[in-house]
Amino acid sequence: xxxxxxxxxxxxxxxxxxxxxxxxxxxxxxxxxxxxxxxxxxxxxxxxxxxxxxxxxxxxxxxxxxxxxxxxxxxxxxxxxxxxxxxxxxxxxxxxxxxxxxxxxxxxxxxxxxxxxxxxxxxxxxxxxxxxxxxxxxxxxxxxxxxxxxxxxxxxxxxxxxxxxxxxxxxxxxxxxxxxxxxxxxxxxxxxxxxxxxxxxxxxxxxxxxxxxxxxxxxxxxxxxxxxxxxxxxxxxxxxxxxxxxxxxxxxxxxxxxxxxxxxxxxxxxxxxxxxxxxxxxxxxxxxxxxxxxxxxxxxxxxxxxxxxxxxxxxxxxxxxxxxxxxxxxxxxxxxxxxxxxxxxxxxxxxxxxxxxxxxxxxxxxxxxxxxxxxxxxxxxxxxxxxxxxxxxxxxxxxxxx
Numbered sequence: 001x002x003x004x005x006x007x008x009x010x011x012x013x014x015x016x017x018x019x020x021x022x023x024x025x026x027x028x029x030x031x032x033x034x035x036x037x038x039x040x041x042x043x044x045x046x047x048x049x050x051x052x053x054x055x056x057x058x059x060x061x062x063x064x065x066x067x068x069x070x071x072x073x074x075x076x077x078x079x080x081x082x083x084x085x086x087x088x089x090x091x092x093x094x095x096x097x098x099x100x101x102x103x104x105x106x107x108x109x110x111x112x113x114x115x116x117x118x119x120x121x122x123x124x125x126x127x128x129x130x131x132x133x134x135x136x137x138x139x140x141x142x143x144x145x146x147x148x149x150x151x152x153x154x155x156x157x158x159x160x161x162x163x164x165x166x167x168x169x170x171x172x173x174x175x176x177x178x179x180x181x182x183x184x185x186x187x188x189x190x191x192x193x194x195x196x197x198x199x200x201x202x203x204x205x206x207x208x209x210x211x212x213x214x215x216x217x218x219x220x221x222x223x224x225x226x227x228x229x230x231x232x233x234x235x236x237x238x239x240x241x242x243x244x245x246x247x248x249x250x251x252x253x254x255x256x257x258x259x260x261x262x263x264x265x266x267x268x269x270x271x272x273x274x275x276x277x278x279x280x281x282x283x284x285x286x287x288x289x290x291x292x293x294x295x296x297x298x299x300x301x302x303x304x305x306x307x308x309x310x311x312x313x314x315x316x317x318x319x320x321x322x323x324x325x326x327x328x329x330x331x332x333x334x335x336x337x338x339x340x341x342x343x344x345x346x347x348x349x350x351x352x353x354x355x356x357x358x359x360x361x362x363x364x365x366x367x368x369x370x371x372x373x374x375x376x377x378x379x380x381x382x383x384x385x386x387x388x389x390x391x392x393x394x395x396x397x398x399x400x401x402x
Contacts (some may be wrong), residue, residue, distance in 0.1 A: 090366050096140075128150060173189075203233060252280075286304060335357070
């Protein structure tokens with residue numbers, strides 16, 4: 001029985017050369033086991049790149065053994081490594097982004113012109129072009145991500161969302177007038193309307209995230225979300241009600257539960273993501289931010305946001321590897337300030353550059369540390385409907401799961 005290609009996961013590689021990615025399977029497997037580079041791995045194959053941790057951070061440091069070869073005129077070649085205290089297996093991986101604001105701006109200009117000419121219909125294909133560009137410029141371990149969604153799928157999802165959500169909303173809006181009822185009818189229809197929105201927001205979040213992950217791949221292996229929508233709706237509705245009833249004090253617990261639910265049901269191929277954080281660990285920082293809101297004119301929330309994002313990512317893992325984040329409140333504030341100035345001064349023409357610099361900022365401060373057997377991750381087919389994607393756009397919700 002043919003073994004799957006360790007690089008792209010192609011399951012029918014009957015010879016030593018994978019027909020899909022042209023990698024030499026035996027040499028690539030040897031590389032993964034030994035970390036030794038072979039120049040003849042295959043045409044166009046890029047060697048996975050690992051980023052050594054800063055030596056100033058002992059918790060993430062790799063310990064280089066004596067005897068590492070030295071290359072004149074260049075940095076010393078890393079020798080065998082021992083895992084540092086915070087990086088079991090000595091592996092520190094990081095995403096990198098190669099796109100440019102100019103290229104994205106060109107795509108957005110064409111999208112805008114075609115959207116105007118087609119009376120808005122091209123907007124769905126334009127969003128696909130942007131996502132495809134951003135993922136194709138995102139690199140991990142020497143290979144780029146790919147986006148497989150289509151404009152037709154987004155259009156169909158939008159039409160389904162209108163049918164499922166738009167019609168009931170219109171009906172509830174016109175119900176008091178149709179019945180010519182008094183205040184009681186208006187109150188009942190308003191409550192039903194808000195209840196409907198409260199239910200459909202989590203449906204849209206799950207559906208959109210499920211769709212986007214299912215259309216994203218790396219080395220031919222797709223991501224997926226396998227969460228039951230009804231359970232997330234219950235979590236979201238209860239969390240929203242508790243947040244309102246407690247005047248916002250349940251917010252950090254709700255954020256951690258919401259993030260943890262979605263992450264714990266996400267997969268990369270056959271490998272599951274996990275989350276082991278607790279909302280109570282964020283509660284003290286949340287209270288401090290509340291107290292400092294007035295004295296700091298609200299700027300303290302940048303430091304709370306950094307604390308929250310670092311905590312959520314630090315408690316997220318994939319296999320034996322764990323994500324690490326090192327955002328700072330000052331860094332987030334500076335990013336927000338400069339992005340806002342760029343948008344205001346250029347009348348939004350610099351929006352593409354804002355997107356690019358935000359992605360690079362994020363990737364700079366997030367790493368994946370510890371052992372991760374990429375060769376053991378294989379593709380598992382997961383179909384995803386597109387209705388949730390349409391609902392997300394219709395409700396103007398985003399994928400902020402934090």
